[in-house]
Amino acid sequence: MTGQTLTGAQALVRSLEQVGVDVVFGLPGGAILPTYDPLLDTGQLRHVLVRHEQGAGHAASGYAHATGRVGVCMATSGPGATNLVTPLADAQMDSIPMVAITGQVGSHFIGTDAFQEADIVGMTMPVTKHNFLVQDVRDIPRTIKQAFHIASTGRPGAVLVDVTKDAQQDSAEFIWPDGLDLPGYRIDPRPHRKQIREAAQLLMDAKRPVFLLGGGVLRGRAVAQVRELVDLSGAPAVTTLMARGALPDSHPAHLGMPGMHGSVAAVSALQRADLIVAIGARFDDRVTGRLDSFAPNAAVVHVDVDAAEISKNRTADVPIVGQAAEVAAGIAAELRGLIAQNDVRDYEAWWGTLSMLRDTYPLGWTDTEDGLTAPQKVISRIGDITGPDAVYVAGVGQHQMWSSQFIRYEEPYSWINSGGLGTMGYAVPAAMGAKVGRPETTVWAIDGDGCFQMTNQELATCVINEIPIKVAVINNSSLGMVRQWQNLFYDKRYSNTDLNTGHGTARVPDFVKLAEAYGCAGLRCERDQDIDATIEQALEINDRPVVVDFTVSADAMVWPMVPAGVSNDEIQIAQGMSPEWERDI
16 A cells, blocks of 8 residues: 555554554553544544553453454553553563554654653563664554564564654655565474474373463464364363463363462372473473472473473473464374374373362362451352353452462453463453453453552543443452462561451442442442342443452462472462372372
8 A cells, every 4th residue: 555645643543554453552642642643533443541551551461362363552652651561571471462552752852861751662672572663754554564463473472663753743655565574583483293293102102191281372273273182182181370261171181270379180280290292381480380390200292382482491302383273283183193003092090090189189268267258259159150251350369369260261262361470450451451352241350459459540441431341359458469478488477468448447448439439330248148149230230340349358368379489299288288199199
């Protein structure tokens, strides 16, 4: 598309239209102001005016999580851009396709410490997949096309495009590039057939195989191919925090989530495996525990689209660089041929052990001693009553872990959370973005009272833009996960973790009044017998956001737990209690 003279700002908006963007989350300011003017004239782009740039970034992430499309956010220079650093780092850690567009001071001011100048390209270089500084109006179309291509291909990630104010104001002929010139950027590595065959043979020979499914299964849109491989193999599978829903919780081969707060069966399966087939997983420390004691007898097949992840933490015996869907389909084809020739697999003893562990150590909770509601019960009932077709978005902390444990995930892309960076305040804006991307879907933000107070101003954005999310505040009046660690490791010295938001306090703030002040429906639930009715009432309100303040016990803790820095063999099922491995195995 050529021939029309446009300002850089007009070219930027036109370029976003060309790559198919339908929504931008942003907040204007001086250096990006030229671009906000032509936004008024576009018929394709919806702009959602947030109340804080961090909200824009997390909303773009939630949108991308829920839809698979590139999320887009926009901010001005200086503090507007620096407020996007956390969302960019968050998206990059979790391989979320996102493009952030920031304004920059005029080219001739760069390096002078001009008003609201910040080297956002330099600041974000460690936390983005790539970034650009655009100082010439003629470079805008090409740069936008490249940014979206980089963000959405290979291992998805965050890309920043910083555009100087003069580049936005200057004019040039709009030329949309026909192709892409990105030397050295390989987006579709072809897996080696020899390694595919080796992986299939290892599956045939193993006595105790386990599939470790990571977020890359979802990011790579490989759910169908991976499930076919798991079904064909007959081997058990575990799904990491970022992969919940990649295999239905009801699937007979699914053992649950591994890691620090994983199920006993999932953690034990990895520890005692003789083969781990890891697909789109990066052997994160929260999964492996002390790395030198992780799965000591297992050979490892490691499948990842990012070659840098292979053998980064755990050495791979069979490294396979490629798209998860293609590799899973390739292994399945080879395995099917081997099975047809001579099926020697015998997993009866292995499944006997795992089934015993699954039955003996199911996830659950005990009644609280203080008489207040168990938070696990609230979250479990939200999932049961709302159902598997909803989207559940969590902040970070105890409520995040309980949401991953006690909601049944039967569908992919129904669980959204901040995994790698662990960003408090993620839930409300990310739920907002998810609801924009999937407006017909019920979207719950399950938040803690600490997380909720970091970004609840985006409720105003939801009300004004008619984005009716539902927020469950799991209100234990404390920074729950920090308090749990103080309980376990710091002699119950609760230093600066009481938030004064719940039972027995003056409720600062009162979340129901806060919700109503924003124009939301505000509900409170303080008794077990009211949980179901309150959730059902929240589900019936669809003309505005709903905030439910669930008063829960501060003494509830997340179990099982592998304390940081120890072997997964030291998993505890309750305080001071470990599974009796020798008796069980």
